[in-house]
Amino acid sequence: MTQTAIPYLFMRGGTSRGPYLNRADLPDDLDMLADVLIAMLGSGHPLNIDGIGGGAAVATKVAMLSRSADDWADIDYFFAQVSVEDRLVDFKPTCGNILSGVGPAAIEMGLVGARGGETQVNIRAVNTGARVSATVQTPDGQVTYDGPTQIDGVPGTAAPVALQFMDTVGGATGSFLPTGNLIDTIDGIPVTCMDVAMPMVIARAADFGLSGYESATELDENTDFFAHMEAIRLQAGALMGMGDVSKSVTPKFGLVAPARTGGTIATRYFMPWKTHPTMAVTGAQCLACCVLTPGTVADAPIPNAGPAPITLEHASGQIDVLVDYDLTDTGIAINSAGLVRTARKLAAGHVYIPASVWGGN
Template sequence: MTQTAIPFLFMRGGTSRGPYLNRADLPEDLDTLAEVLIAMVGSGHPLNIDGIGGGAAVTTKVAMLSASDDDWADVDYFFAQVSVEDRLVDFRPTCGNILSGVGPAAIEMGLVAARTDETPVNIHAVNTGARVAAVVKTPGGTVSYEGDAQIDGVPGTAAPVALTFMDTVGGVTGAFLPTGNLTDTIDGIPVTCMDVAMPMVIARATSFGLTGYESAAELDENADFFARMEAVRIKAGALMGMGDVSQSVTPKFGLLAPARAGGTVAARYFMPWKTHPTMAVTGAQCLASCVLTPGTVADAPVPNENPARITLEHASGRIDVLVDYDQTEAGTAIKAAGLVRTARKLAAGHVFVPASVWAGN
């Protein structure tokens, strides 16, 4: 046998896409696992021509699921971000868009038993320790992918997947504000370094001479901006206690500008070496938390309500984040964040990797 067959589901989760795998069908050793995922996705070529990746960071993501030993959770979700061209795998971050498909995939894999009408799936995000409560539509005890929910960045409509994120503060760095400051100045750029669902470095678009309303394509063509942003990001990563982040996709980077289409704030999100075509679910929570925290670079109107609905205007539309929080003398305390996403099963079967990479269990 020259290839190893690995069972998989191929799913769209939110505005991302990739294989959903059973962790038991993969090597335990992370170095070998990384090589398997590189071969599976086809990392090392801009089109991922020798794998099932789609030539973009939002289509080279992998979800690995297993039954959870956690008393609260039903399923463990282990995420990997595979690079498009550099043959790198980052196991440090999580992905909220791919997480949108974890509930449906867990039911499809038999890890969670479907109920009639709706099935709750409690998810432990292994990479960051976050807890996420998902509700999946299961009429007649079968996952439904058709419905009326629409999310910007995905054509058409689908069944809604309701997500409530908990325990998201300090998942990577251990702190809401990893540098201990509401703002830091790096290379002359005021930034807020924050760790909610995803560690991020956040700045005002005007600090880089941008409007904040540029398209993803326009930003990707701006090499000077990316060079300046990356220099700030690397220095911020060190200040956040994350060490050398030059080869890591975290911390991510975000730009904010005043809203111009009825939202709370305009935002652009970076992955970090390309502009996200829409908005990351985890990044949206961090950006919303930044908006809700006085003294940060956000400088945006805060809704006088709790939970607060923060609407981020992104490169392809809008995303709403419902944040349950407390404002205390010690600062902002994020309790939970709710979002509605959609997911769809695209294919199922086996994906193959060379036996020379891994001969199987």
Template sequence: MTQTAIPYLFMRGGTSRGPYLNRADLPEDLDTLAQVLIAMLGSGHPLNIDGIGGGAAVTTKVAMLSRSDDDWADIDYFFAQVSVEDCLVDFKPTCGNILSGVGPAAIEMGLTSAQEGETRINIRAVNTGARVSATVQTPDRQVAYAGEAHIDGVPHTAAPVALQFMDTVGGATGAFLPTGNLIDEIDGIQVTCMDVAMPMVIARASDFGLTGYESAAELDDNTEFFARMEAVRLKAGALMGMGDVSKSVTPKFGVVAPARNGGTVATRYFMPWKTHPTMAVTGAQCLASCVLTPGTVADAPTPNERPATITLEHASGQIEVLVDYDPTGNGITINSAGLVRTARKLAAGHVFIPASIWDGN
């Protein structure tokens, strides 16, 4: 045997895609697991030519599922971000877009049963401890992929997957504001460091000489901006108690600007070494929380209603986040955040890796 076959589903989840795997079909040891995922995705080449990755950070993501032993959850979701070119795997963050496909994938894999009409699946995000309820359309107890829901960044409509995120505060750092401050100044740039669903460093686009309305391609070509941003991100990571983050995709970085297309605020999100073509679901929750918290860099009008709908303008359109929160003396308390995404099964079968990396035992 020269290759090891691993069963997989290949799915689009939100505006990302990648393999969805049964955790039981993979090595337990994380170092070996990382090598398996690197080989599977083809990390180490800009086109991922020797794997099933797509040459972009949004297409080199992996979901690993198992039945949960948690009293609340049905499914455990373990996420891995595989780098495109650097042969690195980051198990620290989670991904809300890929999570959009977890419910459908769990049913397809036989890890949970579909109900008539729609099925609610409680998911524990293993990486961060967040709890997420996903409602999947299941007419005739089968996952429905066709539908009329549209999300910006995906060309066609599909069946909606409703997500409700809970326990998202401090998953990586233990605190809503990891530095203890609403605003910190790093290298002359004012930033808000916040940990809601995803630890982030958020700055005003104008402080970097940006409008905040640039396309993803325009930003990716701005090497001077990326160098300045990365310097700020590394120092912010240390201030947030995350240590040396030079080889980690977290904390992520975001910039904000006044809305210009009817949204609450204009945003751009970084992964962090490339511009996200749309918006991360986890990042959207953190940015929405930043908007709702008085005294941050967001400088956006705060809605009066609770729960509040925050509309983030991104590089490919908009995303809405429904945030249930309570104001406190010096900020807010996040109860939950809701979003609607879509997912689609693209392929199923076996993906092969060299047996020299892992023989399947």
């Protein structure tokens, strides 16, 4: 045998896509697992020509599922971000868009049974410790992907997947404000370093000489901006207690600007070495919480109490986040954040990697 076959589902989750795998079908050792995922996705080539990656960071993501031993959760969701060209795998972050497909995939894999017209799947995000409740449409005891819900960045409509995120504060750094400050100034740029669902460094677009309304392509072509942003990100990572982040996709970077199409605020999100074509679900939560926190680079007029609907304008449209929070003497305390996404099963079967990489269990 020259190749190893690994069962998989190939799914779109939100505005990302990738293989959804049973953790039991993969090696336990993380170094070996990284080698398997690199071979599977074809990392090391800009088109991922020798794997099933899509040649973009939003299409080189992997979900690995298992039944959870947690008293609350049904499923453990372990996420991996595989680089397009650098043959690197980052197990530190999680991904909320890919998480949109975890509930449907768990049912499809037989890890969770469908229950009535809607099935609630409680998910533990292994990478960060967050708890997420996903409501999946299951008429007649089967996952349905057809429905009326449209999300910006995905053509057409599909069945809604309602997500409720809990325990998202400080998942990577242990703190809502990892530096202890509402604003830090790094290389002359005021930034807010915040850790809610995703550790982020957030700045005003205008402080970089940008409008904040540039397209993803325009931003990707601005090499001077990317160089400045990366220099700030590296310093911020150290200030946030994350150490050397030069080979990690976290912390992510975000830009904010005044809203111009009826939303709460305009945003751009970076992955971090390319501009996200839409918006990460985790990043949306962090940005929304930054908006709600007085004194940050993104603060805006807010209601006196939660839950508060926040609409983020992004490069392909908008995303809505409903943040439940309490006001405190020092700012806000986040209880949960709710979003609605969609998912669709694209393929199922086996994905093959060279047996020389891994011979299987």
